Amino acid sequence: MDYRLEIDGTPETVPGGTGVLLLHPSTGETDRIDTDFLKTDTDHFLVISTRTTAREVNQKLEYYDVDEERAEILDTLSIERGYSRRQSDTVHYVAAPDDVDGIVDHIDGFLEAHDGKLRLSFDSVTELAYYAGDDDALDAVDRILELLDAYDAIGLFHLSEDPHDDAVVEQFRDRFDAIIDLDEDGDVETEF
Secondary structure: EEOOOOOOOOOOOEEOOOEEEEEEEOOOOHHHHHHHHHHHOOOOEEEEEOOHHHHHHHHHHHHHHOOOOHHEEEEEEEEHHHOOOOOOOOOEEOOOOOOOOHHHHHHHHHHOOOOOOOOEEEOOOOHHHHHHHHHOOOOOOOOHHHHHHHHOOOEEEEOOOOOOOOOHHHHHHHOOOEEEEEEEOOEEEEEE
């Protein structure tokens, strides 16, 4: 199954199983790319958030006019930080942002439970590495990429280059056949 992309500089379509790495210097311009990715050619999508709460993700989707009927959110922050949370059919929680097994298990369950064109946005792998360590974050990415392939889904993985050593950034880059490189000015370079 092919998926349309409507992001500057990317191919018109990518095959199911594709993981796209979004490299960026800060989080400022990522919302536009993230929401363009989620609202195009999608039946259901899951946002895994290690950077913001479910409430903030909902606000972003609403602001960028993304169809929230198709959305599920996995909030990894609220429980650990003691924020109030409202479990629902579309908002789910894991205990902490370093709960790699809980995150991967939830993604597997989401992909298993839905049919059609499925997308994931992992925002952000940098935060996962901050909480769980580089090795566990790399392992999580490998496991999620295997799930995307198994379920013919696609995913966008946010990675901020600034906090990581160049060697670690390269380890992440090596796992992806599709890379969007966003610079400080919002300009995009892509490798597909």
